[in-house]
Amino acid sequence: MKNSFKELKLDELLAKRDELRKKYFDLRFKMVMGHVENPLEKRTLRRAIARLNCLVTMRERQAKA
Numbered sequence: 087m088k089n090s091f092k093e094l095k096l097d098e099l100l101a102k103r104d105e106l107r108k109k110y111f112d113l114r115f116k117m118v119m120g121h122v123e124n125p126l127e128k129r130t131l132r133r134a135i136a137r138l139n140c141l142v143t144m145r146e147r148q149a150k151a
Contacts, residue, residue: 091138096145103138106131 091099110131116122 091141099138099142106135
């Protein structure tokens with residue numbers, strides 16, 4: 087999953103980032119309620135969002151240059 091985002095275009099990256107942010111928000115809510123099967127999923131989602139943020143920033147800088 088680490089390198090699965092590199093082939094995506096900028097608009098696809100933004101959509102995927104929004105999707106993962108919503109999923110992360112829902113997971114945080116479920117953790118407070120105590121209904122989470124895999125608590126490590128929170129870490130993997132957070133890291134995936136960070137990877138997407140890096141790729142989005144990189145693509146935006148390439149577009150400006």
